[in-house]
Amino acid sequence: MESLMDVATPALHLDRERLKNNAQRLIGRAQQHGVGLRPHLKTLKSIDVARIAIAPRHGGLAAATMNEAHYFAGHGISDIQLAVCLSPTKFARAAEIQKLAPDFSFFVDSVEVAHAAAAFSRSEGLALNAWIEIESGGQRTGVLPQSAELLAIAQALDAGAHLAGVATHAGQSYGDNQIEQIVAIAEQERSSVVAAAERLRSAGFKVPGLSAGSTPTATHARSAAGLTEWRAGVYLAGDLYQVAIGSMALEDVALDVIASVISHRRERRLMVIDAGGLALSKDRSTAQLSGRDAGYGLVMDLYGRPTFGALHVRGVHQEHGEIHGVTDAQFDALPIGSRVRVVPNHACMTAAMYGEYLVTNGGVDIAARWPRTNGWD
Amino acid sequence: MESLMDVATPALHLDRERLKNNAQRLIGRAQQHGVGLRPHLKTLKSIDVARIAIAPRHGGLAAATMNEAHYFAGHGISDIQLAVCLSPTKFARAAEIQKLAPDFSFFVDSVEVAHAAAAFSRSEGLALNAWIEIESGGQRTGVLPQSAELLAIAQALDAGAHLAGVATHAGQSYGDNQIEQIVAIAEQERSSVVAAAERLRSAGFKVPGLSAGSTPTATHARSAAGLTEWRAGVYLAGDLYQVAIGSMALEDVALDVIASVISHRRERRLMVIDAGGLALSKDRSTAQLSGRDAGYGLVMDLYGRPTFGALHVRGVHQEHGEIHGVTDAQFDALPIGSRVRVVPNHACMTAAMYGEYLVTNGGVDIAARWPRTNGWD
Known part of the structure; x- marks a missing residue:
């Protein structure tokens, strides 16, 4: 079975269980x-x-x-x-x-x-x-x-x-x-x-x-x-913006970007991943939320756990995402080639950069690939 | 012949003559x-x-x-x-x-x-x-x-x-x-x-x-x-950012987005076009350039002329671009359904939202459609 551990990065991941729960929650609320x-x-x-x-x-x-x-x-x-x-x-x-x-x-x-x-x-x-x-x-x-x-x-x-x-x-x-x-x-x-x-x-x-x-x-x-x-x-x-304004919990967010670590610049406490301005989008909507600016996304481990504390992608170039203030322990936990999930600021903008979803039921096994449509014509 | 006057909007336009000139200019400089x-x-x-x-x-x-x-x-x-x-x-x-x-x-x-x-x-x-x-x-x-x-x-x-x-x-x-x-x-x-x-x-x-x-x-x-x-x-x-920092003239920019006017809210001096955060990208790079913040793009007429003065797209939603401070003369010149070109802030980010270029040799006649590749895999 394909796994998030092996796919080419950056890639867009969708957790079907969370998606179903999010769908059911609002269907239920509307019904009430x-x-x-x-x-x-x-x-x-x-x-x-x-x-x-x-x-x-x-x-x-x-x-x-x-x-x-x-x-x-x-x-x-x-x-x-x-x-x-x-x-x-x-x-x-x-x-x-x-x-x-x-x-x-x-x-x-x-x-x-x-x-x-x-x-x-x-x-x-x-x-x-x-x-x-x-x-x-x-x-x-x-x-x-x-x-x-x-x-x-x-x-x-x-x-x-x-x-x-x-x-x-x-x-x-x-x-x-x-x-x-x-x-x-x-x-x-x-x-x-x-x-x-x-x-x-x-x-x-x-x-x-x-x-x-x-x-x-x-x-x-x-x-x-x-x-x-x-x-x-x-x-x-869901996305970091909706979490920040109270629409849902972080644990409900069903969409993230799978990225690989491509460079360690320990002398500058900088880690670089292969998800930049195109892979994450340049949406900065959380910047307007006092005290909740999430940069270009929150870094989780490949299982979606907040293992790394509050590491955020704080700078992007077209194909580089910069994580600043990285500790030695975090460098050691994330060697070059290791993978993370980045929870985006704004799901609509990030998802639009991809042609398909890698669908899991939680975890890292890919149960399906779902195509999405893009463009206008 | 297909024309920018008829194509579905938003769409991405590339001026082949300007592209060739831009290419030749740097080839010549490198040669020197x-x-x-x-x-x-x-x-x-x-x-x-x-x-x-x-x-x-x-x-x-x-x-x-x-x-x-x-x-x-x-x-x-x-x-x-x-x-x-x-x-x-x-x-x-x-x-x-x-x-x-x-x-x-x-x-x-x-x-x-x-x-x-x-x-x-x-x-x-x-x-x-x-x-x-x-x-x-x-x-x-x-x-x-x-x-x-x-x-x-x-x-x-x-x-x-x-x-x-x-x-x-x-x-x-x-x-x-x-x-x-x-x-x-x-x-x-x-x-x-x-x-x-x-x-x-x-x-x-x-x-x-x-x-x-x-x-x-x-x-x-x-x-x-x-x-x-x-x-x-x-x-x-080229793009507005490169123009602002002196890499080229506005007249050299070869890439823009063709958009249609979809709403007039004269009571709020607001005109809305069908190119928003996806069609233009959310890149705000010119915001860091003192006095040269171009919003999400500069509005030109369909022939690429600065007919409308300094009208900019100042706000975006996913599929809406907002042009504020529109005068009665500008409303009259741009009825609902009329078309504009929007010169983007950052060409790399805007172009990535499209699967092809509508190629002209200046003017509005479409001489070719050039596909582009996107994504990572």
Whole structure:
């Protein structure tokens, strides 16, 4: 059997048992709150993961690119929410995907694009499914629930496209928050889409879906009243950022990078591994979290144990990762050629550098290799 | 003919004319200084690029991963310098590559690995080619030219492996330097490998190669005396970082990301494009350059002209790029669905997110699609 001890490094490792537990935990939580769960596959981009993550009572998933949507449609998933606003130049591709996945949908946040979606739908004889994106504090895309635009977009869609519902993602839930702040943000997400749906319903529109969420808010929300689904993604893999903001424990993180020690510079207390800026990504999200800056990743032993204390990758070049302040005992424990696991800052960014997962059930034996899709086209 | 106006976005664009000019400029400079040029293909990872970049009087290239080395060996390149230290666990793969590329070589910076290389060479009946990596101020891997280790490594290699030469890369040349500082760093690179070679030669070792460089130092070095080659890579593509530190002009940058406008939030002066943290990378290297922080990239029109003044992508989410402070005139010039080019901070990191280049000869007509290799295995 292949083992993490022998594979070429750097490589991406996924612990299936932890993945399953992470998936089940949020499925269970959603069930308790009487809300559907739509896992966002933008992090892990794998049909094998999707089969574990999809909630039986919901059946759908979210994606962030046409590439992902087409990949999952090709694997027989019919309810795919492309959770980004599309420009009308992408409608032809959307229609192709909808032919494979009848419940394919996407976000819209302007009257102009809503008009174009309706016109395209009429001319193609197929109703594109659009969610109106609601702004709930993330300050990215989306319209305010009280805005005139909200009703105007619904009106424009009504001329040929199908209103799938209202959806939001409170990006500020990823800030340096206390749990109580996350609870408040979750409530802001919920109340924003509920308010938007109420306005639309009062104006005579049918609003089948109310979709809200992120990993932090779905983990801590106290109420899902009025929502039809939570949407979250990074909880499946986990990473140092999610651990730092309280979404999960370090022992739940299912994804890491297997790397080899390639140089000892004892005179400078520096150890160098073969996982650098490409293998780990240059994401520095934990740098914004006071006292919890994890550099480019936390170094564990090959079994995922924190044998080496708090060793972090603190510097990267393209193919070099630098671990500073290494003690003689740590040098002795990690000779050149030995292997470590590096738990990344941000799973979405790190996983995107790889074409496949080396899957274990804990331990070092590789039970499977799961391909993932990447790119946009 | 395919055009940048129609392709799915985000996509990676390479201007062949600029690439050729960048390649020729450094080939010419090396020729004037009587030194070989070894282009580093870790940035662009493409055989089509290598054919333009390889200097006729040298013939070789550098690579940063086994994947790249194997790819170029498979395309008939015989002189491939893997410019990183290898752990002995990678020797079997190195030997495979050497069978395809007889002048395949790699770096070593420890007696222990040198011993292992010699032992492996004897047992396999093939002499691995190793460069001793010299530390010239980059504080990464490598031994000091005056160190006892230098001679001990050569001695250890001598028992079966082949000493290809001494090599260095002064990573500090990428700091926030004035041109005169870069000139000094180039001299430090040069004098470090020359000093190391002299010590080795005095001790009776043959030192065929003296390899040094980076894009900034190869661009500004005043002398190459004693060197056999310069090694540089990012000059082929260029990026905002290289422009900021004076390696090239903005008009020379050959690589950018084609993106589409997906949302206008005029009430917040925010425009959103479909190129975010994955499409542009999360590299923030220009943030360290006082007064020249370019965010995640500079926004140009689809023909590569600075039509929009100094618009930058200042925030990214996975698939969203945020352009702040947009004026009404800029909103009007860039309706939803219109396209821009984003010049990246760091070409090596951005290019790694894509499987191919859309190649133009300037303008928007796509003359070719060039695949690139990615990953490690």
